[in-house]
Amino acid sequence: MPHGHDAARAVAQVAGVAVDTRHWINGERVTSPDTFTDTSPIDGAPLARISRGGAAEAAAAVDAAHTAFPGWAQTNHTERARILHAIADGIEARIEELAAVETADNGALLRSHRRGVMPRVAHNFRFFADWLLQLRHDDFDTRGHTNHISWDPAGVCALITPWNAPLMLATWKVAPALAAGNTVVLKPAEWSPLTASLLADIAAEAGLPAGVLNVVQGYGHEAGAALVRDPRVARISFTGSVPTARHIAGAAAANLVPVSLELGGKSPLLVFADCDLDLAVDLAVEQFDNAGQVCLAGTRLLVEASIADEFTQRLIARTEALRQGDPRGEATDIGPNIHPAHLTRIDSFVQRALAAGARALTGGGPNTDLGGLYYRPTLLTDVAPDAEIVTEEVFGPVLTLQTFDTEEAAVALANATRFGLAAALATGDQERAHRITGQLVAGTVWVNCFFVRDLRAPFGGSRHSGIGREGGTWSFDFYCDLKNTVTAPKGWLTRG
Template sequence: MSTSKIAGVDVSTEHFIDGKRVASKQTFANCSPIDGKHLADVSAGGAAEVDAAVAAARRAFPKWAGLGPDGRHRVLKKFAQAILDHGKELAAVETADNGSLLMGNLARVIPRAALNIEFFADRALKLGHDQIDSPEVVNHVRYDPAGVAALITPWNGPFMLTTWKVGPALAAGDTVVVKPPEWAPLTCSMMADLANEAGIPAGVLNVVQGIGEEAGAALAAHPDIDRLSFTGSTDTAKLIGQSTARSLTPVSFELGGKSPYIVCADADFDAAAQTAAGQYLNAGQVCLAGTRLLVDASVADEFHSKFRAAVGHMTVGDPREKSTRVGPLITPEHFKRVEGFVDRALKSGVKPLWGGKRSSVGELYFEPTLLEGARQDMEIVQREVFGPVLTWQTFRDEDELVKLANGTCYGLAAMVFSKNQERAMRIASRVTAGTVWVNCFFVRELAAPFGGSRDSGIGREGGNWSFDFYCDVKNIAVLKGSFA
């Protein structure tokens, strides 16, 4: 088996198909965004590897589905524990691979990944007990496993976001083929070994690495998948949707965002400023981030002062250091994309209140940036930058606020800061978004629905909404009095 030493951890660079490591003749280079260091040459799969993985998942499906929620629960609990047991290694590799903060991975990301597995394993035990009475029949609702699920995951949170899909899919009784992100595939490879260590049978969880246009496209177009869940860009989702439409494969898409961050005149400015500064975490590579600050004009100067002070603590640096709050962008290509957005905005007359250029820390480090003076129709307001770049706009009344907040093609999230409950709830109800956080940010309750509206996605996952997707929901209507 081909492995590479990453942050002191041996990580396989091969696919995981039908319980075995499988190499491809072709590879792709994987480099760390921290310093550009070459980490590994990773097997690059295509149609052949996808075919093999889907076939393995199909063969494994009857037995895995037949275990029932109780049988699967026992194995998945061991899987969750294996993640916790290897938390330090997973966190170190994730940081090396995608540049995310090491302390955040240790404290939040890895524990949450384990919880993603455990929560849905527990939740599945409660499914299928619903009865709906009517005058003539009793309706029995069943959640039957759907089959083979294709899971295509993003590079900005590869391990946590993969377990967010793997957890409910496996708990539902599906078998899965995971396509990790080519820019950060390594912890998904480790996940396969942990699943195997926990006793998940061969073929139930498969990992095919590769370039999106090759492995990802082959998986999306495969006629023998029953569900496809994708997190990533809106443009890629449109291509995937065209492929899955040929087989009428149900999809769940969690896509980009350009979320409004709303500060009302009666907000707690200290809390709002600290939380706003947090939008720069992970170098702004967070689809949920509130990248459009919308501030009541009557308090704009006061809040701006608080916000500037809070951003002063967002230290740019090596993500392995405890003091760092803003790490690198993922690749040189992505750095150029982020830099291009800012350069075009500046040439259009937009002014930087701070930042706006490469940090002196290193090649892929961009300064936390706030831009003022952009019109609503400008690219910098309308399109997702996916970097540490925020825009500043003000509003004078609630109608203007809602018009600005809803004035993009996205609808993933929003944040509202106000001490007035009636006002906060009224604004939240008028904003188009799958999730609206009031006086907080990034609190993800697994039992609650999660997803996007408009170009930010299709469907909802979380709680039973995940099982609505990963299961075939069946109703058995039994005529009353028809049995002796």
């Protein structure tokens, strides 16, 4: 596996930012014999030729992480936290660059990257650095013996991340894994790998020792598969599809490696007649965020029949007023979808639904005025309760609308999929909200709000939406080996 000697040829200019297209392994840039093309969803233009890793690169990265682990694990908490804060400083210094590169790479709104996403990326590091310093469990007594709980670093962590929020979701995993004292091999999605490379530069500049963070680029069935099979890997965290998760879980099972899986959803948004209707429509429109490429999105609108007509009219008007176009434009509300294959997948779902009797109240196909990867925000009705379009994740700007007459019917519809990631409801009745949230199968439920996330809270899904919870202490529970040390009372004699 050659190291890159001609660095200039391995650097791409993306949105005016120099991005190294090689892997980052053991504190060095490393090339591969093969490459793949990374293209922009905005206009289909090629952005860079990316080093295409496989088994050799994955093994080299695990070697580096395995070697670096003892030193990083023994680094005291204060120093670990200091370096993580330095990484956050580096991110904040480059927010404009990171935002511009990520928008070019995955097509999400530039204004969102600038104002929300990249500040959250920095916060991921600050939060887990600070949480590390206050992580503790009160000692407790057992017949005079003291029990002391500690979190020991687990080892090498394989982190495989998706394309819809590349840097935010990567750092959601990288930050707690590093804070816990582990070393990391990050495999970003091949459709949006660029900001992971910039993160490697920022971490190195912040003083993170060589081998503690490694970045291997490539396809999931090559680099990713080799990575999760490596018996030296101690933890695997993956965000992505259910079929891929099954392969990862099988590889992890062979080595008895704990996994954290976040696998998307088909979340409901329940709208009751006693709600603030303006708020309910606002919440529904928000589900088109990031061109519908949000795992938490409440794409199934479940509306009480008595207000369905008025709700629908307002929602159609608001949806048709959304401005679709270049995500770099300040006034743009919806940008492109990520890749031609994904756009085809989205449209195939919609066309099958229409052929089965569904009706498009607005949208229903690609935006032919814009061409490329722009899909019109779509609202479908007249869908059967068991239709594919309401049971399978589309991951695009496509909502379905169903009605109900009773709470019991609303809950039954809400829980009628194999997923259980999130849910939202709009109601003016606090008792009803409490009643219903207790019945919904979901890892997160929002009442009269959406996408409010605090890193102190557990995050994850039920059923096919995933395994495990991360956030706050739950992240350290996953990325560490928990230990209980039991000490006899003072004065007890030991045997000589």
